[in-house]
Amino acid sequence: MPVLSYIQAINAAMREEMERDEKVFILGEDVGKRGGVFLATEGLYEQFGADRVIDTPLAESAIAGVGIGAAMYGMKPIAEMQFADFILPAVNQIVSEAAKLRYRSNNDWSCPITIRAPYGGGVHGALYHSQSIEALFANQPGLKIVIPSSPRDAKGLLKAAIRDPDPVLYFEHKKAYRLLKEEVPENDEVIPIGQANQVRDGDDLTVITYGLPVHYALEAANQLADSDQIETTILDLRTVYPLDQAAIIKAAQKTGKVLLITEDNKEGSIMSEVAAIISEHCLFDLDAPIKRLAGPDVPAMPFAPTLEKEFLINQDQIKAAIKELAAF
Amino acid sequence: MPVLSYIQAINAAMREEMERDEKVFILGEDVGKRGGVFLATEGLYEQFGADRVIDTPLAESAIAGVGIGAAMYGMKPIAEMQFADFILPAVNQIVSEAAKLRYRSNNDWSCPITIRAPYGGGVHGALYHSQSIEALFANQPGLKIVIPSSPRDAKGLLKAAIRDPDPVLYFEHKKAYRLLKEEVPENDEVIPIGQANQVRDGDDLTVITYGLPVHYALEAANQLADSDQIETTILDLRTVYPLDQAAIIKAAQKTGKVLLITEDNKEGSIMSEVAAIISEHCLFDLDAPIKRLAGPDVPAMPFAPTLEKEFLINQDQIKAAIKELAAF
């Protein structure tokens, strides 16, 4: 198996799906000759031409809306938002249209669009190139929201998103793009949307998280297994909306101690719903209060390195939280 | 004290604030001669003229964005969105701009705008005139979200919103407009934003809710006190973002049994965060799992009366949930 970075895995997923199905095409800003500002679409313009890798005018509501129209026709558009922060002009198209199309037409029309967007901080992106935006969409039935935590997942989940008959928001962590590398199958591995993934097994406590923090949690858990004999179960949500309730309940019950981690602001994050699910279903299984480790409730991650650092969750915090919970 | 309906209280708050402060003005669709499609601004055009009660072109991003610009100048705009469902084209202006203006300028600029919008269902409004849209904004530090549950609160909270130096989203339940009536002080009662309100006292269990369900919960609680001797504490959140953590914790601890009610879809609602707060802070005070009563996870409330009814939470469900929890 070739070793691919997270962004290479994303690129490979798109290439393979475009080779497999003529209905798949890409539209977005600078996705053509430029290959995307992060190079996610590198080489695709050359391979598939300007008609299937479409540089759009600078207008996100049109990118989403035109994609939705094409999806209604039966195409399988992959719409790229240059940064997740810039998906906001397209919220009406995504929430009022994509999410509700099947429902409002009683299954007559559908909207098989994938909307990709780089999210997350730690890359000196400042307030508007660092945000976690998933919670804003995570109350909209009809949508699915996928956030991969590794190259292999990135590929398999993107393939699933493209093939999905419903609209999928696919958020990719821009710091993971080149940081994460691993062996990724060349074959047609499609990872089902809607299922969380246990990435580590352990009896002392459970960490539930998604995206880049899965990587950090794994590092921390492995170190603490060595240094402190703390054994941690880690559940990677993979799909953050709608949540895999059964997997969350099972993972929480397994250890009775739960640490929830997100890079997003704390209040109103994905982890609020995870905590709510656990508190509805596993109250008597818990041996410690649920703990959330999240970004602070400030509008977004600032530019200055001192502030960016202060905003981001770090390994020390994760380890301290794990130890505290294990000792509870 | 005069008896006012919920919408009359809203109208009175705007009139009084416009009389008090020349910087207050209204902009929105049909707010002028028409007095608003629900008549929330009735009579204000006549009293204050077309320059302070401005009929805008049909464009929500401009209503928000122009309001934000005027607020930067030092004005106190009240922007009306005709229905909360139609705030979505303005999400970028609200989230990227209003919410972040003070922070990104390090307190140099501020944005004292109030954005009013009728939300909620039960009025045959179908998918796009019935939505609860608060959760979409309830992860954005810099914003405040207020939802009054009674005429008196509607007036006092709207006055507070208009005077607030920061952007406030003020959602008014359209079914409450003419359903709810009570005595409302004529004087300058300003109800502070950020503080929940205990509207009923009881030792058996705690209901936490906001908006129109407060009214239903009160009815149910009073009936069950008579019929079943169940005594319920009811906490009206009033401000749904950022939440009044202290009041939530206190109310949960008081009875050890908590029922959370929202008209919104369940997953990712305001009640998810309330449950998370309780599960972080009051685990050992709880005698029963946290229970959430909410709308189903379907895109929105349909038009047909059978479906609207099936979507909406009703008195029977509230009573059954209270009884079940009391008996736990």
Added chain:
Amino acid sequence: MLKHDELGLSNDNVLEMYRLMVLARRIDERMWLLNRAGKIPFVVSCQGQEAQQVAAAFALDRSKDYTAPYYRDVGVVLALGMTAKELMLQAFAKAEDPNSAGRQMPGHFGSQKLRILSGSSPVTTQVPHAVGIGLACKMNQDSSIAYVTLGEGSTNQGDFHEGANFAAVHKLPVIIMVENNQYAISVPLNRQVACEKISDRAIGYGMPGVTVDGNNPLVVYQAVKEAADRARSGNGPSLIETISYRLTPHSSDDNERTYRSSEEVEQAKEKDGLIVFKQYLIENNVLTEDLDAEIEKQVKEEIDQATDYAETAPYPSPESLYHGVYYE
């Protein structure tokens, strides 16, 4: 004055057009009666716009083109094959309604079979959708084209601009027709736009733009036909503005006396396209008063039957609320 045979329309063609206009008008009138009798909760009218609607639809290839009509386009959908019965099923919100199975309000059309894109309530979102259809047609060498309508107020939404621009840059087979009926609810044209004609916007997109008399179906037919030919031969999109007047209040919830005089409305009624066209047909010996009476009679019967059927048809079952959120 332009004659129908110069446009290649036979006497049968124009009689059929006239019949559909009458049918649309009478359906609308019946709906108001039903609404005032408390039998249906809501009506939004086509009255005053039927002539342009039917004429425009006739200029399309109704066997293969796609349409994204807006809520007043009863004339369009009838011309495309929707029946009075189907419209009444929608008005009564019954399970058999093919548009949405009673989920959406009247005026929210949609039919995969008739290639009518499902519409929502937030105005103007359909413009990018139609552009997406145009894009898909072009990519698939499908000679179908996309036709989309909206009101003049709605042209002030960002989605109009973004959609029109996208269509022009990519030379897509799209016709955007603006039905300018002088009002957006209560807001008259001169408070919506400051340009002389809505079609003046076309030059800013680099597409042809024309303004025609919406009360003269033959000039509308001609303009749409030209635009359709242009689109089908690869020469890109067109903007057409049709001028008429909204003869009813905005909807059954509106009170138009707050913002316009009955004299103004009465004057407009004299120019009603339905009357204008009837006169034309009589003067040109296509229609007689007898034949007209016969048409009216048939239409009435059709509507009577449709109403009876719809009124007694079953509502969607409560359980159906939960279906069609995602692919099942």
Added chain:
Amino acid sequence: MLKHDELGLSNDNVLEMYRLMVLARRIDERMWLLNRAGKIPFVVSCQGQEAQQVAAAFALDRSKDYTAPYYRDVGVVLALGMTAKELMLQAFAKAEDPNSAGRQMPGHFGSQKLRILSGSSPVTTQVPHAVGIGLACKMNQDSSIAYVTLGEGSTNQGDFHEGANFAAVHKLPVIIMVENNQYAISVPLNRQVACEKISDRAIGYGMPGVTVDGNNPLVVYQAVKEAADRARSGNGPSLIETISYRLTPHSSDDNERTYRSSEEVEQAKEKDGLIVFKQYLIENNVLTEDLDAEIEKQVKEEIDQATDYAETAPYPSPESLYHGVYYE
């Protein structure tokens, strides 16, 4: 050719304009060096647009007008009174940066004192803000006007359309200047718009629109002056398009070789407004090579000092992350 004295500009005026253009250029060049040396994480350039920027600012009443400059407008903010030191403090993300105290990236200007509206990263949101300022000026009988800029690609956003239309309908004192530098990152003009000139959009709003040579600061000055007079005398907004060329890659993160040739860039450099203006000043005996050398020397010293100061200035403290979310 137009002469500066015909415009009422003295020799001192044009020399000062020239000095500011040079200062802007050299600051920008220095930032690239600092970026390539790893000292600052990001640059977004004004190079090629300084002439139009400084000229436009000089046509305003810099003692009272409001501006909403976009990220390339180093020339504008310098002309308004921002200093090299302040810009360097921003580039180094230091606490003393008056724009945002190191919270935002370079190019995100803002100063209450200088009436420069705080800007964000999502493009075009500033257009409605400027319109809101115009509205507030009009309401307060304040003879100030609002000046806003954006790139040609950004005119495709809904906010451009909605903002321009609002300003025109309400005849507000606003100038919208589009700095057309031929590219939006990698996407050339003809993939962004299909109109001949961006100023063709003005007629669709009912406002005057002109296109001028952005490399000739005198014609830019003249156009902005006329628009300012129009705005100040109550005749509403104007649209101005200035044509120039982006001489650098989009930003320090861009690789322009993927989408344009170095020949094309070299050709454009010959028409660089800075060179054109220098020649003009020399030919008109306002500038000599000696004086130019002196200006360059002073500018260099200013930038050296600014850089030294900014480099050693302190970063914002980690604790400051939590401040300024709401009014404190």
